[in-house]
Amino acid sequence: MSLLEIENLTRNFGGVTAVANMSFQVNTGEIVAFIGPNGAGKTTLFNLITGLIKPDYGTIKFKNIDITGKVPEKIAALGINRTFQNLQLFNGMTVVENVMVGAHRHGKQGLLQAGFSFPGVAKEERFILAKAMEKLELVGLTDKKDIPVEILPYGQQRLLEIARAMAMEPKMLLLDEPAAGLNQGETDILGDLICKLPKMGMTILLVEHNMDLIMRISHHIVVLDHGSKLFEGNPGEVQNDAKVIAAYLGEEIV
């Protein structure tokens, strides 16, 4: 069954159509990659799904619930989380604290309970910490847990963002260029990590320029160009489609 259904989604930015009348579906447990040249509307699509911007037209349904135009925190509450192309880590906090923010939704205690230090608060805090440590372990950053996040190397910051997103235990995870700026070794580690995620109950949406990575890990690929869907299929089909090669792969593939 489809987890995410997008219909006729359209968004203009002052005359420029970033996403034009786009429709597609994503099934549970898939790794779906979005490729296309810069300006094809990939990040805009992610921003629309996570509610950071509102569509001009069209609907987004997640688990059959209409989430079109909902605020980001409501959408997140339904189980969608993401990473960012330009890293958005919480500077000034440690590595583990960053991941604990990701696990925010696993807590229930409010401001007053926290202020008056109700008995449940400490217990909940331990629970969140455990969740966070579990995710840090998955990305191999356990030993860095108390380091201020700003001084972490770039590649590890990318991994940390994924760990933070995972800490929410979302149903669907949107990764925006997770391999950007990573070297080959790091990219391989990343690829292995992403492959494991569906088994943990996560459906993955991926925007990426690294074709090797995409071809290796994705189940399904959507090719975008100028805000519209150009082609859709499995990696093999995409590689052999003339239109795609002409529009995109031909020039970009290394």
Added chain:
Amino acid sequence: MKTKSTKGFLQRNLSIIFFIAIVILIALLIPNPYYLGNFVIIGIFTIVVVGLCLLMGYTGQVSLGHAAFYGLGAYSSALLTAKVGFTPLLAMVIAAVITGIVAFLIGIATLRLKEHYLALATLGSGIIIYIFFNEQVNITGGPSGFSGIPYFSFGSWQFDTERSYYFLVWSFVLLAIIFARNIVSSRIGRALRAIHTSEIAATCMGIPAFQYKVQIFVISAIYASIAGSLYAHYITFMSPSPFGFQASVEFVLMAAIGGLASIWGPLFGVTAVLFLTEFLKTVVPEIMPSAGGEYEIIFFGLILVIVMIFMPEGLVGGIKDYFAKGKIKKLAIKVNQDLAEFPENDLPSDRNKGVQ
């Protein structure tokens, strides 16, 4: 940098115990009620500034209107005790509720604004409230004010000496600090800091940023309100002038001098600012016998500028930085060594400096 559960009760609360010891020590060492009175004012301001730091330092939302909440607390307490006849404690609670409601309304209206626009909106709200104090002559007595506010009391226990008031105020400071510390070290506190660095990322993590901003705005207004109530029962005379725009700016100054993102910062900030003023008042005329108040103002301004240039994180931040530098450096070296396995990688970068 540390997680709560890994430390023992004593260690966790060492600073609090230390704080209590100092408060008692000051009371023992200062026999003169006047000097103790200075500490009463320091305590009252500290409560306001702790609330302000929660809002500004942790959540990153500027408020240039906090003196109005301080005033709302003071006026509500003063009016309810002097004119309606409530007990001070009950009046204080009602004052906090009134201020909380007003702050809630202002908060939901203004907290969607950013930085300078938010600063201006809070400034405007503060000035409107201040004008209200001035103009509602039938209720507030207008610019002439009114007196006859009773001293603070718990049942038959009157706080009418400097010493007793000192202990009363500093007990509230203690509660204020503990409450703030509990918030900051909780899940909510982390969420607030996350909102500060990247509101977008925070909302994508499912943090209801706007709701939290409003909540913390209300809490910090209630801090100001409680401080205002304490002020009213201490001075026992009420008029609008201490609650104007300048007072709001002064609170922000004290917060910034102490260190915005710190629970102990306010204590240092308020003490530093008030003592600096007193200190300049005594020292300047001794160095320059002909000097009037002008030199104090000049020095005060300059010292403020110098502190902010050299310690942009405030006194507490500056001291912390001084000791943390070595540790961070060591960490950075260690991290870079780990990195040697991937020689072509870039070093810690500021590429993620955040939202443009």
Added chain:
Amino acid sequence: MKIFAKKYLILFLSLTLLLTITSGCGSSDQKGDQETYKIGAIFDITGPASSLGIPERDSALLIEKEINDRGGINGHKIQLIIEDNESNETKAVQAAKKLIEVDKVLAIAGPSTTGTSMAIIDTIQKSQIPMVSAAAGSAIVNPVDQRKWVFKSAQSDSVVVDKLTDYLVETKAKKIAFLSMNNAFGDGGRKVFETEAPKKGLEIVALEKFGATDNDMTPQLTKIKSVKPDAVVVWAIPPSASILTKNYRQLQIDVPLIHSHGIGNQAFIDLAQDAANGVIFPVGRLLVAESLPADNPQKSVLVKYAADYEAMFKQPRSTFGGHAYDSISLIVAAIEKAGPDRIKIRDELEKIQGFAGISGIFNMSPQDHNGLQKDALVMVKIENNKWVVVE
């Protein structure tokens, strides 16, 4: 862990430092000449009311010198301890507490303004120390049964309103427009005027306000112009009083402009320039001291004060300075009879009769802690940038 420990070390060191500073202050003030009588003074030397506070401080220094030059009070030198409250009520209370607790003064002169004076009344009453305020508000000494320790030297606004409304009745003005500065001074004037004027058959046709830092009062005046009053009464101090007067002339409002005693200094004329001409206001006799008849009991005091002040500070005389001079003179007169005893000083203050001061002849009583009546005031008109008595 090390950082942890160091953090507390720093905390500890800074707090002990702080303690030593404060306790140091405490001990250094204990010594003092037993022979000297200490009198405290609180003035608004800086801040918005500094145009009052500075001449007051200077006048206080003048009288201190005068009294010590003539040998002090019964052989005891006096020492004035002057505090600046920065026109701030909280600071005023702190200053009062310092004077009472640390300096242990015999009495307190000041503060300068109604607001700051009102703020310290509770402290004064509780500490049982005589105080002679230099501010105008009649609320400072009324109700007198709750103000046992509080006196004041400036003519109360009730007295000023009394004089002013008499003048309005004399000149057959009926419809009055009233403008006040939006602070404790203006508000005090407004309250008294609103209650007293109708009693003399005057009708208040407009009540407007303006801020102390406003740059243009044309809107308020336009509104007033439209209701066509017989006279306009303004309760303010310079510079806003001067700006208002300029605006008044620009709008070509042709009814008499009456100010309060708040413009009793040269600054008003300097700032309003030619617009000041024609302004009428009630004020103590200081401004017109030289032109008083020789048999006026105040004349010698006024002329001497004005000459000394102008010689010593190279500044024109100011009625505010006169209020401070009176406050301290009254305290000194009381100490002369009572000696260094706060309770006796208060009792003597209350008994002062026929005391020729700058602001008038003081006749204190248990019912009247100001001791001045409307005869302390004259109506003065500004002509050719000079003060002239209206008769």
Added chain:
Amino acid sequence: MPLGNELLQYLLTGLTLGGIYALIALGFVTIYTVTGHINFTQGEFVMLGALTSISMIKLGLPMWLAITVAVAIVGIFGAAFERVVIYPARNSSVVTIIIITIGFSVAIRGVALLLWGTQSYPMQPFSSGPPINILGAIMNRQSIWVLLLSIVVVITLFIFFERTVMGKALKACAINRLAASLMGISPQKMSLFCFSLCASIGALAGIFITPITTATYDMGLMLGLKGFVAAVLGGLTNTTGAILGGFLLGILEAMGAGLISSGYKDAISFLILLLVLLNRPEGLLGKPERDRV
């Protein structure tokens, strides 16, 4: 006076006040666009301009020379301020810079108190004569000078930014500091120049308004606040917006005082300001800033 006349009078008064606020707002906006800082010292530049020119006149200088000298002195002072205070802290956070400028303005006020004392100083209007009667409403001659100045400053700034190399360089800094520095434009030099320019504009404003308002050492505080309000109201990044914000604020104040309540006039203008901000969070003419991810 019929209501129409009254309204016209309020409008004219509003324009006078608006001209004052607009001139100060211009300084805020120019510094903000080029350097990204909010400079709360702007009000003190106004005060320094006014009081310095008064001192120059007292020294016997003719009016025009006194004004030139005062503007030059404050301009140099602005540059020095940038170098000594802003430059060392240029990478600090928004709040830190705000505090620094507030702190420094306190110090300047202290110096002014020392030099000029607490009294107010008058200044002769630039042209004498009775106020001008416009359809029964009255405007004094100095207000016209203030309005003229604000128009001249806006036009000059416009020409400067659009037509000169220096101006274009400043504009480039305003658009993208990093790119500008890559093009060989030094943002530091531009910042220095900009502070000096805005100090001079502030000084001019101070000199022009003094015949209306008189000058005191603490006049900068309120004027700076109102200028900041006008600047934000207009949108912070737009000189036209600053002028619009200034006039709007002035007219609101005058109308509020005249038509509704003189005690509540500031509350009325702030209330309207809040309503504007809630509907247009980026100010009247500001560009909406979108967070980019």
